[in-house]
Amino acid sequence: MAENTTTVAIAGGSGFIGRAIARRLSRMAEYRVRVLSRSPSQARVRLASIRADFVRADVTDPSLLEAAVRGAAVIVNAAQFDGYPVENPRLGLTFERIDHLGCTALVEAAKAAGARHFIYLSGVGADETSSHPAFRAKGRAEAAIRQSGLNYTIFRPSVVVGQGDRVVSMLTKALRFAPAMVLPGSGRQQLQPVWVEDVAACVALALTASARVRAQTFEVGGPERMTLDELLNLIMNITGYRRPIIHAPESLMRLAGAIGEKLPRPLLSRDAVSFLMLDSICDTKPLVEALGIKLTPAREALAYLATKP
Numbered sequence: 001m002a003e004n005t006t007t008v009a010i011a012g013g014s015g016f017i018g019r020a021i022a023r024r025l026s027r028m029a030e031y032r033v034r035v036l037s038r039s040p041s042q043a044r045v046r047l048a049s050i051r052a053d054f055v056r057a058d059v060t061d062p063s064l065l066e067a068a069v070r071g072a073a074v075i076v077n078a079a080q081f082d083g084y085p086v087e088n089p090r091l092g093l094t095f096e097r098i099d100h101l102g103c104t105a106l107v108e109a110a111k112a113a114g115a116r117h118f119i120y121l122s123g124v125g126a127d128e129t130s131s132h133p134a135f136r137a138k139g140r141a142e143a144a145i146r147q148s149g150l151n152y153t154i155f156r157p158s159v160v161v162g163q164g165d166r167v168v169s170m171l172t173k174a175l176r177f178a179p180a181m182v183l184p185g186s187g188r189q190q191l192q193p194v195w196v197e198d199v200a201a202c203v204a205l206a207l208t209a210s211a212r213v214r215a216q217t218f219e220v221g222g223p224e225r226m227t228l229d230e231l232l233n234l235i236m237n238i239t240g241y242r243r244p245i246i247h248a249p250e251s252l253m254r255l256a257g258a259i260g261e262k263l264p265r266p267l268l269s270r271d272a273v274s275f276l277m278l279d280s281i282c283d284t285k286p287l288v289e290a291l292g293i294k295l296t297p298a299r300e301a302l303a304y305l306a307t308k309p
């Protein structure tokens with residue numbers, strides 16, 4: 001390993017977006033990747049064959065964090081709680097605990113370790129004054145980063161797609177087995193799907209474009225906006241699986257959410273329903289101008305779906 005490599009520690013490096021970042025940076029000779037995980041051995045399996053170190057860390061346990069990030073010049077936070085976006089307060093799986101307090105703990109560890117760049121995977125709509133726990137917690141996390149004195153770059157993605165994602169994988173699985181597709185709400189929610197490899201590329205570019213990304217917050221989306229119905233139709237076109245679409249009214253979804261919240265392992269909640277009903281669109285012009293990235297159209301990003309499992 002060359003002496004002048006930069007160590008990049010990635011919290012959530014075993015996750016969907018974190019893996020794409022870890023893979024990309026591990027192919028670049030100038031970086032040494034350190035994947036932070038609650039289970040380094042499992043993370044190693046998920047990222048088999050990449051050149052990286054695997055270190056135990058839990059953002060809810062600040063006592064371990066400082067040692068975990070020691071020696072890293074760059075810290076990336078791509079951690080998210082299991083079961084997202086459905087909170088499970090009984091197990092401490094909440095936006096407040098992981099997104100806000102977890103990020104704040106990581107920021108403190110980064111400061112103590114003398115890191116020079118903090119990168120946060122936030123989300124479209126982050127707002128510390130929001131009444132929704134997801135947007136509020138991400139807004140609070142962003143505020144903690146801005147007040148930290150660290151050099152930072154915040155990325156706020158819309159829905160992120162690619163192999164191993166949440167939304168498209170779930171829809172594709174349902175398409176294969178269900179006689180009809182049930183979508184939450186009107187299906188007219190606006191999305192701007194962005195390819196996970198483009199998100200990872202933004203992180204990699206941010207590491208070298210430091211003057212243009214210093215203390216900046218960028219919204220990250222794909223080149224086109226589409227409704228949830230249009231996204232499903234695109235998936236049906238690519239996969240060849242055609243199903244009728246049924247729209248579940250918001251009132252019914254909220255009732256299901258209220259019931260779901262009562263389960264020991266909630267599968268749905270009212271907050272998660274609100275989350276699914278909202279638009280997730282953004283302005284990518286500042287991102288494209290700062291990083292010079294060419295964003296990939298959703299059809300191209302989802303081309304892998306054409307290969308039948």
Ligand SMILES: NC(=O)c1ccc[n+]([C@@H]2O[C@H](COP(=O)([O-])OP(=O)(O)OC[C@H]3O[C@@H](n4cnc5c(N)ncnc54)[C@H](OP(=O)(O)O)[C@@H]3O)[C@@H](O)[C@H]2O)c1
Pocket residue numbers: 011012013014015016017018036037038039043057058059060077078079080081082084098121122123124156157158159160161166
């Ligand atoms: N996916 C999207 O469409 C999307 C859109 C907008 C914003 N984002 C944001 O981007 C970030 C990454 O999302 P993702 O979809 O890649 O998440 P993900 O696939 O659910 O992965 C999150 C990772 O976080 C780690 N983690 C969970 N609890 C942890 C804890 N207590 N301490 C440390 N690590 C913990 C897990 O790794 P271990 O099990 O190895 O610990 C997991 O692999 C999140 O902040 C998310 O809100 C995602």
